Structure formats: structure tokens, C-alpha cells
Amino acid sequence: xxxxxxxxxxxxxxxxxxxxxxxxxxxxxxxxxxxxxxxxxxxxxxxxxxxxxxxxxxxxxxxxxxxxxxxxxxxxxxxxxxxxxxxxxxxxxxxxxxxxxxxxxxxxxxxxxxxxxxxxxxxxxxxxxxxxxxxxxxxxxxxxxxxxxxxxxxxxxxxxxxxxxxxxxxxxxxxxxxxxxxxxxxxxxxxxxxxxxxxxxxxxxxxxxxxxxxxxxxxxxxxxxxxxxxxxxxxxxxxxxxxxxxxxxxxxxxxxxxxxxxxxxxxxxxxxxxxxxxxxxxxxxxxxxxxxxxxxxxxxxxxxxxxxxxxxxxxxxxxxxxxxxxxxxxxxxxxxxxxxxxxxxxxxxxxxxxxxxxxxxxxxxxxxxxxxxxxxxxxxxxxxxxxxxxxxxxxxxxxxxxxxxxxxxxxxxxxxxxxxxxxxxxxxxxxxxxxxxxxxxxxxxxxxxxxxxxxxxxxxxxxxxxxxxxxxxxxxxxxxxxxxxxxxxxxxxxxxxxxxxxxxxxxxxxxxxxx
Amino acid sequence: xxxxxxxxxxxxxxxxxxxxxxxxxxxxxxxxxxxxxxxxxxxxxxxxxxxxxxxxxxxxxxxxxxxxxxxxxxxxxxxxxxxxxxxxxxxxxxxxxxxxxxxxxxxxxxxxxxxxxxxxxxxxxxxxxxxxxxxxxxxxxxxxxxxxxxxxxxxxxxxxxxxxxxxxxxxxxxxxxxxxxxxxxxxxxxxxxxxxxxxxxxxxxxxxxxxxxx
Numbered sequence: 001x002x003x004x005x006x007x008x009x010x011x012x013x014x015x016x017x018x019x020x021x022x023x024x025x026x027x028x029x030x031x032x033x034x035x036x037x038x039x040x041x042x043x044x045x046x047x048x049x050x051x052x053x054x055x056x057x058x059x060x061x062x063x064x065x066x067x068x069x070x071x072x073x074x075x076x077x078x079x080x081x082x083x084x085x086x087x088x089x090x091x092x093x094x095x096x097x098x099x100x101x102x103x104x105x106x107x108x109x110x111x112x113x114x115x116x117x118x119x120x121x122x123x124x125x126x127x128x129x130x131x132x133x134x135x136x137x138x139x140x141x142x143x144x145x146x147x148x149x150x151x152x153x154x155x156x157x158x159x160x161x162x163x164x165x166x167x168x169x170x171x172x173x174x175x176x177x178x179x180x181x182x183x184x185x186x187x188x189x190x191x192x193x194x195x196x197x198x199x200x201x202x203x204x205x206x207x208x209x210x211x212x213x214x215x216x217x218x219x220x221x222x223x224x225x226x227x228x229x230x231x232x233x234x235x236x237x238x239x240x241x242x243x244x245x246x247x248x249x250x251x252x253x254x255x256x257x258x259x260x261x262x263x264x265x266x267x268x269x270x271x272x273x274x275x276x277x278x279x280x281x282x283x284x285x286x287x288x289x290x291x292x293x294x295x296x297x298x299x300x301x302x303x304x305x306x307x308x309x310x311x312x313x314x315x316x317x318x319x320x321x322x323x324x325x326x327x328x329x330x331x332x333x334x335x336x337x338x339x340x341x342x343x344x345x346x347x348x349x350x351x352x353x354x355x356x357x358x359x360x361x362x363x364x365x366x367x368x369x370x371x372x373x374x375x376x377x378x379x380x381x382x383x384x385x386x387x388x389x390x391x392x393x394x395x396x397x398x399x400x401x402x403x404x405x406x407x408x409x410x411x412x413x414x415x416x417x418x419x420x421x422x423x424x425x426x427x428x429x430x431x432x433x434x435x436x437x438x439x440x441x442x443x444x445x446x447x448x449x450x451x452x453x454x455x456x457x458x459x460x461x462x463x464x465x466x467x468x469x470x471x472x473x474x475x476x477x478x479x480x481x482x483x484x485x486x487x488x489x490x491x492x493x494x495x496x497x498x499x500x501x502x503x504x505x506x507x508x509x510x511x512x513x514x515x
Numbered sequence: 516x517x518x519x520x521x522x523x524x525x526x527x528x529x530x531x532x533x534x535x536x537x538x539x540x541x542x543x544x545x546x547x548x549x550x551x552x553x554x555x556x557x558x559x560x561x562x563x564x565x566x567x568x569x570x571x572x573x574x575x576x577x578x579x580x581x582x583x584x585x586x587x588x589x590x591x592x593x594x595x596x597x598x599x600x601x602x603x604x605x606x607x608x609x610x611x612x613x614x615x616x617x618x619x620x621x622x623x624x625x626x627x628x629x630x631x632x633x634x635x636x637x638x639x640x641x642x643x644x645x646x647x648x649x650x651x652x653x654x655x656x657x658x659x660x661x662x663x664x665x666x667x668x669x670x671x672x673x674x675x676x677x678x679x680x681x682x683x684x685x686x687x688x689x690x691x692x693x694x695x696x697x698x699x700x701x702x703x704x705x706x707x708x709x710x711x712x713x714x715x716x717x718x719x720x721x722x723x724x725x726x727x728x729x
Contacts, residue, residue: 028546029546051620063717063718072717072718075714075717076714076715076717076718079710079711079714079717080711080712080714082711083708083711083712093711095546095548095549095707095708095710095711096548096710096711096714096717097546097547097548097710098548098551098716098717098718098720098722099720099722099723099724099726100720100721100722100723100724101724102724103717372673373670373673374670374671374673374674375647375648375650375651375670375671375673375674375675376634376647376674376690376694376697377697378651378654378655378670379589379634379647379650379651379654380696380697380699380700381654381658382587382588382589382653382654382657383579383580383587383589383657384579384587384588384589384590384591384592384593384657385589385593385633385700386579386700387579387593387614387617387700387703388703388705389578389579389580389581390556390560390578390579391556391703391705391709391712409660462662462666462670463662463663463666463669463670464666465666466662466666
């Protein structure tokens with residue numbers, strides 16, 4: 001799609017003349033504003049949520065065109081895929097709507113325009129180019145780890161938000177974008193094929209992950225050089241250069257940058273650097289802050305640095321709300337686990353310092369009184385009340401596991417439970433990040449596939465003799481958690497109460513164990 | 516656009532009636548598209564055992580417990596509340612209206628009221644002490660947990676803040692306000708994603724542009 005950056009004119013609706021004028025209010029939910037851009041398949045409008053005032057971009061596609069080009073099934077699949085990739089550097093799809101004639105994608109609105117508008121004013125300093133490249137590669141790696149490939153990384157798809165952070169758009173929508181390419185529009189600064197990997201151009205079967213990384217390499221070159229690595233006025237000649245991997249780094253590139261580019265713009269896909277290799281590169285790593293984040297609700301992220309050793313455990317959002325996920329540093333693999341969407345509801349046992357003051361976000365005050373459970377707390381443990389099961393069975397098979405909590409009942413004193421949790425943590429090579437007399441949070445020191453594992457445990461009083469221990473994963477990969485849970489946590493708790501009673505799983509929640 | 520319909524030349528009874536979708540959207544926090552996406556889910560659940568586009572209790576249990584049939588007091592309660600007409604099955608309209616309460620954007624007082632009805636087992640207008648106890652025992656049973664009966668009494672007592680043996684709507688509303696987590700089962704974040712989880716509707720939606728612009 002051609003985005004008319006800068007012009008922003010909405011004067012001409014363009015295209016279909018017979019098309020009735022667009023509704024001013026979409027579903028009573030969005031006030032549709034000016035046209036931001038349009039392509040063969042889609043028009044993008046600025047819009048505002050009537051309820052929240054939030055700005056969004058709405059991509060409107062004509063069903064007829066999509067049907068004619070046989071892309072409907074593809075679009076359906078991509079919607080499901082996009083739902084799985086929520087990342088601070090990826091433009092998010094919020095919801096989908098449809099009428100008889102059209103499909104509407106409601107997406108995050110990114111205000112800062114295209115990254116390449118910046119380059120058009122001149123090449124970037126190497127540090128700036130690196131920063132954008134880091135953000136690009138980390139989001140691409142994140143998607144690859146979830147089996148999602150972009151397939152069309154190019155200037156128009158790299159946007160900047162208010163804060164100057166990169167936002168990659170049109171992830172997973174490549175089929176539509178690819179088709180758009182046939183509209184014959186090659187853009188002034190950089191024609192689309194310039195970013196495409198040689199193996200893709202030659203229409204061989206290709207490894208989508210490696211192809212994406214090639215495109216990232218071209219982007220990096222352009223950012224730092226101010227021009228394309230493979231350029232020729234003659235398209236055939238350009239193709240030839242791409243196939244041969246013929247490019248020359250300008251003399252102002254540092255040796256480290258040149259070295260990295262040679263590894264990324266390698267015409268042989270097997271030889272080409274993987275995302276993990278790129279992220280391990282010396283030039284790449286300069287100033288790179290690995291981060292992990294959790295999805296707070298469907299619109300916001302809490303980010304925390306993984307490289308920050310100053311024991312800044314994430315401001316301990318005492319609400320272990322959603323599943324967390326880490327920045328992708330993983331090798332491209334098809335895994336369905338990880339980041340997700342769900343469960344932004346408050347944690348069941350989020351007994352926010354009940355009995356004490358009800359500061360809504362109970363800070364990790366260490367003198368918190370241990371909460372005791374009443375009938376309502378206990379009843380709400382029932383799986384019968386948890387309707388989320390309805391959506392999992394019928395829903396997307398690849399849906400990530402629900403970040404449910406596991407609860408144990410123990411007859412041991414709280415101190416011993418805490419000690420056992422800490423022992424389990426240290427046996428697993430994890431560090432205790434915070435502790436008071438009714439809770440402990442532990443964090444992995446080793447980076448797993450999905451970032452460092454973090455686990456929080458809270459203790460509540462069921463009866464004067466019995467405690468309920470709730471354990472949940474607050475970040476990191478599901479598989480890592482499973483391993484920790486099965487191999488370390490359970491045995492140590494079992495030992496704890498073996499002479500009293502078998503440790504009972506209060507709500508044997510298979511969802512937390514199924515992976 | 517005749518060509519759009521080639522695949523659905525004759526409308527199958529499985530398809531959602533457009534007017535119904537529009538009406539349900541008007542009644543709930545859902546958009547028309549979300550109602551259509553929910554219809555996809557509804558079709559799956561309601562035809563899992565008996566292919567009649569109605570959710571029977573058995574189908575409800577299967578869906579909730581992922582393939583395992585399980586008796587559960589709480590599932591029974593939820594089912595009964597979904598089954599507004601009390602005819603033993605959940606129809607699509609009932610399904611949407613009830614789930615509407617669980618929408619993250621649904622008004623809080625709807626959630627409070629729904630939860631109250633859930634706990635008011637005998638529908639006397641009060642959550643009575645014996646009902647609380649019955650539910651606690653059911654949960655302990657569900658969890659294979661055996662605790663002393665005086666401990667059970669204590670757990671029940673903790674919930675009855677006034678100590679008069681029953682909890683009325685007002686008391687419950689106050690309690691829910693002070694302890695918002697008791698409503699956490701009443702919000703399903705999934706519902707916000709429903710159009711992306713069940714995107715099939717984008718192909719066969721028959722909603723007109725004017726219905727979209729309500």
C-alpha cells in the first residue's frame with residue numbers, strides 16, 4: 001500500500017466512484033476521520049474510539065477484490081496469527097469487523113510517520129541506525145519464534161511512534177502487500193524488490209525467517225548509508241546485483257557494521273546469520289538493552305530491562321496480570337507458546353492487602369498482614385466459574401496456555417513454605433528478588449527461549465492450620481515454567497508436608513501444566 | 516455483488532440471521548462483528564454432542580472442562596443463569612446476552628448482579644449462610660480437600676461480615692466494591708479478542724453498511 005506520508009490529503013477519496021460515502025461512525029464505536037493512505041486493496045483511515053477517545057488506524061478492504069484474488073482464506077489465517085504477536089515494536093491489530101462488502105482492521109495508530117522519511121533527509125548516525133535495527137530485529141525474532149513471518153519488510157512498513165520508537169506494521173499481511181506490489185507502483189526512494197532476498201526473487205521455496213533477515217540487513221544498510229545496497233536504474237541489473245550479493249559498504253561504515261552486513265546480506269540462506277547470531281554480534285550488542293515485557297491489558301505493555309543488574313526487579317507490579325513474554329532472542333522455530341493476550345483480569349488471589357489499607361496497587365510492603373481466605377475467595381477457585389475454558393476448546397489451536405496459577409494447601413508454617421520455595425529457586429539457579437512474610441518472587445538469572453523466568457508465590461491462610469500457596473509465572477516461557485514447576489517446586493513442597501499430609505493441589509489446573 | 520455469494524448460494528440454517536445479530540449487538544457491549552464471531556463459537560459448542568444449534572448442559576460441561584464430562588455445582592449454576600428461559604438449553608441469544616456481562620467493557624453493576632445470582636443458589640434474594648457453606652464444601656470436594664468442619668464454619672463466617680446469617684444484594688455490592696477480585700471470574704479478557712479468534716465471519720458476513728454505521 002502506498003502511504004501518503006506527509007500529504008495526508010483526504011480530499012480525493014480515490015478509487016471506486018460508486019462507493020457510497022463511508023460511515024462517519026463505525027459500529028457506533030469509531031469516529032472515522034481522514035484518509036491516511038490507500039493502495040490497491042485497502043484504504044487506511046484515521047479514527048477515534050468514541051468511548052475512550054483512543055486514536056486508531058482502520059484499514060478498510062473491499063471483499064470483492066480480496067475474493068477475486070483468492071486471498072480470503074489467507075486473510076483469515078493471518079488474523080489469527082496477528083493476535084499472537086503483541087510486542088512493543090509491532091503495530092497491533094485490535095479487532096476485526098466486517099460487512100457484506102468490506103473488512104475492517106482496527107489497528108494501533110502510529111503517529112510519527114515512516115522511518116524512511118528520516119532517512120530521506122540524510123543518512124543516520126551509526127548509533128541511531130543501530131538502535132532502529134536492534135528494535136527491528138528483536139521484533140522480527142519475536143515473531144519468528146511464534147511462527148509468524150513478515151515477508152515484506154520494507155520502508156513503508158517501518159513507522160515511528162511519538163517517542164521515536166520503531167513500530168513494524170503489516171506483520172503477517174504480506175500476501176495482501178505482495179499483491180499490492182503488482183499495482184506497478186514502485187516508490188521513489190526504494191523500489192520494493194530492493195529489499196527482497198535473492199532466494200525469494202528467484203521464486204524458489206525459501207526459509208521465510210532467513211528472507212526476513214535479509215530484508216532487515218537491507219534496511220540497516222539504507223539507514224546507515226542513505227541509499228540502497230543494491231541499486232540500479234535498470235530493474236534487471238538490480239536483480240542481478242541482488243542475486244550476486246554485490247554491494248559495497250561506504251567508507252564511513254565502521255568495520256563492525258560492515259562485518260555484520262556481510263553476514264546478513266549473504267546470498268546463501270544457510271550461511272546467512274540467524275536472528276540469534278545477529279543479536280549476538282558485537283556491533284549489534286552495543287547499547288542493546290534486552291528487555292522483557294508483560295502485556296498489561298490489550299493496549300499497554302510494561303517493559304523491564306533484563307540487562308539491568310542493579311537488582312531492579314521489575315517494579316513488581318503486584319498484579320501478576322497477564323502472561324509475560326520476552327523479547328525474542330530465540331532461534332526461528334515454530335512454537336505456539338509465549339506471549340499472549342489473555343487474562344488481564346485481576347489475579348484471583350490478588351487480595352490487595354485486605355484487612356490493611358486498600359491501596360489499590362498494594363506496594364510490596366514487607367509488613368503486610370497475611371490474608372485469610374473467606375468463603376467467597378474459596379468458591380471462586382472453582383473451575384466451574386472460569387468460563388475462559390469455553391474459548392480454548394473451540395478457539396485457535398495454537399493459543400498459548402493460559403497463565404493460570406497453581407495452588408497448594410500446606411500444613412506447614414509459612415516460614416517453612418517460604419524456605420522451601422527459596423530452596424526450589426536456588427536449586428533451579430534462580431534468584432530471590434523479593435520476599436516478605438507472605439510472598440516471595442523469584443527470577444531466573446539465565447535467559448531462556450522466552451526471556452528469564454519469573455515466578456511469584458503468595459501465601460494465604462485457609463485455616464489456622466492450613467495455608468494456601470499460590471504460585472504463578474509472571475514472565476518467561478511456559479515450558480521453562482513447567483520444568484521448574486515439575487522438577488523443583490512440586491518436589492520441594494511435597495517434602496515439606498509429607499509427614500502431615502499429601503500436598504494437595506487446590507485447583508489442579510491442567511492448563512498451567514499442559515505444556 | 517452476486518459473486519460474493521457463490522459459496523453460500525442457499526443460506527444454511529446455521530448462518531446467523533443478520534437482524535438478530537444487529538439486535539443483540541444493540542443490547543450488549545458487543546459489536547455486530549463480535550456477535551458474528553461468537554456465533555462461530557456457539558456453533559461449535561452447540562453441535563458438539565447434539566447437532567441442534569442449542570447448548571445442552573452436557574455440551575456446556577464438555578466445553579468448559581475441555582472434553583471431560585464433570586459434574587460441578589458451579590457449572591450447573593452458570594448454566595442455569597445462561598438459560599434465561601429455563602428450558603434446559605442455551606440458545607444463541609441467551610449465550611450472547613449472558614456473555615455480554617463478562618465483557619471487559621460491561622458495566623460493573625451487571626457483573627455484581629450476575630455474581631450475586633450465581634451465589635444465591637435457591638434464588639431467595641439472599642446468599643444464605645447454608646448456601647455459602649454448600650458452595651465451600653462443593654469446592655473442597657472438587658479439590659479433594661478435607662478440612663475440619665469448624666474450619667469450614669470459620670471460612671463461611673469470614674464472608675458474612677454482618678454476621679446475620681445471610682448476605683443481601685446491598686451487602687454484596689458493598690463487599691464486591693471493597694474486594695474487586697471477587698469479581699475476577701466475571702470478566703473474560705478473551706471476549707475482546709473474539710473477532711480475531713474466530714475470524715470466519717469476515718467472509719460470510721451479510722451485515723449491511725448501514726447496520727455498521729449505527
